[in-house]
Amino acid sequence: MISKEEILKIAKLAKLQLNENEVEKFFSQIKSILSYVKKLDEVDTSNVIPTFHPISDTKNRFQVDDSSRTFKLEDVLKNAKNTKNNHVATKGVFK
């Protein structure tokens, strides 16, 4: 099954910082959940198409190109922790 190394790798992918205690605790809980869902291997799905969407009456819905409905800039920035020059400010990704 899943290993502690994999847990740390996934945490990194999901941008979650886990401490030692959390890794321990989650490791056993996650293992038990994953072993439960392994049940699905019992089902023969050889000729079955997956269902990603339960209702089929929606297909390729495009939004009308209408610029009248928009948010004011101040509203858009209202909940950002850091803003600068009418932009959301964040840590640089380039060194």
Place this chain on the structure above:
Amino acid sequence: MIADIISKLKNKEISALELTKSYLNKIESENPDINAFITVTNDSAIKEASNVDDLISKSENLDELFSKMPLLGIPLAHKDIFSTKDVKTTAASKILEDYIPVYDATVVSKLKSSGGISLGKLNCDAFAHGATGENSDFGPTKNPYDKSRVAGGSSSGTGAAVASEMVVFATGTDTGGSLRNPASFTNTVAIKPTYGRVSRYGIFAMSSSLDSIGHITTSAEDSALVLSQTAGFDPFDATTSKHPVENYLENIGADIKGKKIGIVKEYLSDEIDSEILEKTKSAINIYEKLGAEIIDISLPNSEYALASYYVITLSEVSSNLARFDGIRFGFDRDKFGDEAKRRIMIGTYALSAGFYDEFYVKAQKVRTLIIQDFKKAFEKVDAILAPVSPVMPPKIGEVVDDPMKNYLMDILTVPVNLAGLPALSLPCGFSSKGLPVGIQLIGDHFSEKNLYNLGYNFERISK
């Protein structure tokens, strides 16, 4: 209840302000203990109620006014994952403790247009993850029928607020049972509409192919009235259906003689609490008394529904919670609670390279088989009757350290979400310890009118 209140408002027996104030007083006295509300919007509620009284006093044709605004003056509240403009919306999570939306969810604005008065935001499991309400970062909501026990989840505040008369009705979401579970634990009525029947716009997405927007009321008739206001196509939610919205109240009390009710043998296993099974059997008897035909059916892939559900929901949750970057809104991701972190981890794993086919695609294939089981069943029956919860409401703290135990509480509710079907959960009496028990009626896609008809008749006899 709503019809009675409307009639009192029309006859001027009570004013909207008196009505709203009486509910706000109930909140003030009960909520410190029950913890159903995270935010109470006293000032705006009072202001809106005064405006309603103004409208009523100036109206030359009250019938016409109430026909345009069928919920005029009715106190309600929203689960705290519904965006409410200028009112703090936390998802019951510390990550969004200071988040204030700049727009209303479609359902919020629809209920406003119908005249409803929101009294505040309701507690729930954080990000709607849970079946007991204990995953809230603001403390669990207590069950008004036994305060040492949970109110159910994830729409815990929704159920408790309606049950303890803090509001006339309340909104919530049902992704794997999150309306039906708290309703069955709090002796109230819940509707989980067909997927796509009610707009999800402005409501924090949990699991995008499963989320269903509904509400809790004290009667089937009230539920039908509220759904008539929230249902319908919304250009802002590309998954809403253009299927016409029926008149749910028309002939709601019509005779149900000859209607076929299916009983699923896989749902009545001995893993379910014996008192719950007993109450389900009494519900079957009631339907027989009403003239319905009871038909035994089988949904052979039922035992795989929970596993399929959890792979799908955890995968979709990990994707939907990626937006909480602490940059555009909210706090840093380390403020996520344990359950959110767990779900993100498992979901990320299930979607990652090398595991995507094994987990996510496999689960969606099993989902297809579960949907086929239901479609075959609905060729034979008009609705399926089943219990909602396999267990009575647990004591607070009883299942919180065991995620699997928590997940297993959803075993009877998740199949409905996988298939996108509608379900109506109704109170079905009390256990020997005085705890509420609920049953659910499951229908084919867009058969809410039929469910309400069956539910209304059930209430007539069981109440």
